[in-house]
Amino acid sequence: MINIDWAHFTPYSALLGGALIGLGASLFAVLNGRIAGISGLLGSLLPRGGEGRSEKALFLAGLLVAPLLWLLLSEPPAVQFDTGWPGLLLAGALVGIGSRYGAGCTSGHGVCGLSRLSPRSAVATLSFMASGFAMVYLIRHLLGA
């Protein structure tokens, strides 16, 4: 039934990258007492005020510096887009508003929430996974784009 794309399957870099993601999230929780949820961190920086702004901003600064450090040490990462500008605009808007209403995204619910064994995050993760799979099915197999 399921056709696995063995040629593009990258188990080792996936496991290593995942471990680093887990390590970054662990450091932020243990040392700073915060959840490494990117949509939540971004959203909480939008209104003025609020406590802990500087360390939230510094975590996000680390994310922004990561690709620059990468370029110093290695080849540019493989990046390929399959979506035109109308799709990107719609996708960005849905990701922005949906992740704030749902109180989290792949990092906050998917990585941190599941690691906390939070039932709320399990429901959120199942929901966004399901609609992600459904959207790709709709676009690629029903609309044939």
Place this chain on the structure above:
Amino acid sequence: MRGVAAFIAGLVFGIGLLVAGMANPAKVLAFLDIAGLWDPSLALVMASAIGVALLPLQWSRRQQRALLGGTMQMPNARQLDKRLILGSLTFGAGWGIAGICPGPALVLLPLGYWQISLFVVAMLMGMGVFAVLERRRG
């Protein structure tokens, strides 16, 4: 000290996204395309991240204070409501259109792709709409 720790945590997290292939929208879409030629790599990313974070987050959940001081800010909401589910479904629909979620969007931003700039502007506008609607709600 807290600031340095936060920066390093973000840096490690961001390098992880790049190593994992999460910052390649085509690879994310290949993972979400379960009916096509399926690339299961990102399931391993998730499993590995949770495997590493499980004990530290369980520990954090039980503490009053973080190691570098300050209160533990762990979420305590428990209700499974319409906002959580509809919000997450909406987020997933956007994720499925372009294969980009907020973390990878920030990691890709400095690399100068117009696609990411456009996505991030739209994402921040979406978050802004949420902030305005929330303020109206009181």
